[in-house]
Amino acid sequence: MCSLSTLVLALVSTVVAAPNGLSKRAPTVYLAGDSTMAENGGGSGTQGWGHYLQYSLSIPVMNKAVAGRSARSYTVEGRFQAIADLLVAGDFVVIEFGHNDGGSLTPTDNGRTDCPGTGSETCTSTYDNETVTVLTYPAYIINAGKLLTAKGANVIVSSPTPNNPWETGTFSYAPNRFTTYSSASATAIGSAATFVDHGQYVANIFQTLGATVVDAYFPKDHTHTSPTGADTVAKAFAKGLKCGGSALSSYVKNSTSSIQGSCI
Ligand SMILES: *[C@@H]1O[C@H](CO)[C@@H](O)[C@H](O)[C@H]1NC(C)=O
Ligand SMILES: *[C@@H]1O[C@H](CO)[C@@H](O)[C@H](O)[C@H]1NC(C)=O
Numbered sequence: 001m002c003s004l005s006t007l008v009l010a011l012v013s014t015v016v017a018a019p020n021g022l023s024k025r026a027p028t029v030y031l032a033g034d035s036t037m038a039e040n041g042g043g044s045g046t047q048g049w050g051h052y053l054q055y056s057l058s059i060p061v062m063n064k065a066v067a068g069r070s071a072r073s074y075t076v077e078g079r080f081q082a083i084a085d086l087l088v089a090g091d092f093v094v095i096e097f098g099h100n101d102g103g104s105l106t107p108t109d110n111g112r113t114d115c116p117g118t119g120s121e122t123c124t125s126t127y128d129n130e131t132v133t134v135l136t137y138p139a140y141i142i143n144a145g146k147l148l149t150a151k152g153a154n155v156i157v158s159s160p161t162p163n164n165p166w167e168t169g170t171f172s173y174a175p176n177r178f179t180t181y182s183s184a185s186a187t188a189i190g191s192a193a194t195f196v197d198h199g200q201y202v203a204n205i206f207q208t209l210g211a212t213v214v215d216a217y218f219p220k221d222h223t224h225t226s227p228t229g230a231d232t233v234a235k236a237f238a239k240g241l242k243c244g245g246s247a248l249s250s251y252v253k254n255s256t257s258s259i260q261g262s263c264i
Helices: 005-012 050-054 072-076 079-086 139-149 177-189 196-210 211-216 227-243 247-251
Strands: 029-033 059-062 093-094 120-128 130-135 152-158 193-196
Touching: 029 050, 029 079, 050 059, 050 227, 059 177, 072 079, 072 130, 079 139, 093 139, 093 247, 130 139, 139 152, 152 177, 152 227, 152 247, 177 193, 193 227, 196 211, 196 227, 196 247, 211 227, 227 247
Parallel strands: 029 059, 029 093, 093 152, 152 193
Antiparallel strands: 120 130
């Protein structure tokens, strides 16, 4: 027999009133990134790794990655703000950029390239016939991280995925500057942010898998992965979470040892 009071107690214990009066729900993970993470990746035959992260987590994933974006254009288009407007305290945001952040602002600014440098220096540029101020990659990431953590989010700044490290036939991976920048940005955001060296986790697994397997993960170019490749890249991120200090690791369903690769 289930008395009314038992039923009421059961209901009360599943929907806990948060201090702000809103109902507490399971945290949500938001993903902010480029085509290597986005739904449908970089077009036909490819997929972004964000598509597969849901299979390793016990909480919902909202993939807000958009092909072609950089830390700069994601900011200017208001996409970090849109995530900040959606999230509630306790949610997670994974931020991973770098593939579209390089290049030069001259002679033509493509709207994605960041100002060179690691700090608060700025560049003045012309984009869409307007004079714009362009920030550095770390400045965009730190601004975003502070915006999101001020709303109670836990932020994970992640290094970019490698281009095919078997491209020349000989394995070769060296982290580019966006790895260093991402790590430093996580530190600068503060204690609610952690860094996952996703690029290195992926590279290590790709090295083990060998040229034949990994070449097939890149059906179109050296940047965008096949669905199978994207699944491997997502698992490498889960490994990085389990090995690192983010609170998101407690929502990874898989045990650390069951996931391919080693902690770095
Ligand atoms: C920028 O200005 C040039 C020259 O006036 C014009 O041809 C072009 O359409 C403008 N581009 C944009 C994006 O407004
Ligand atoms: C974790 O396990 C699920 C099956 O429960 C699987 O779909 C997923 O790919 C696994 N993730 C990792 C990182 O091994």
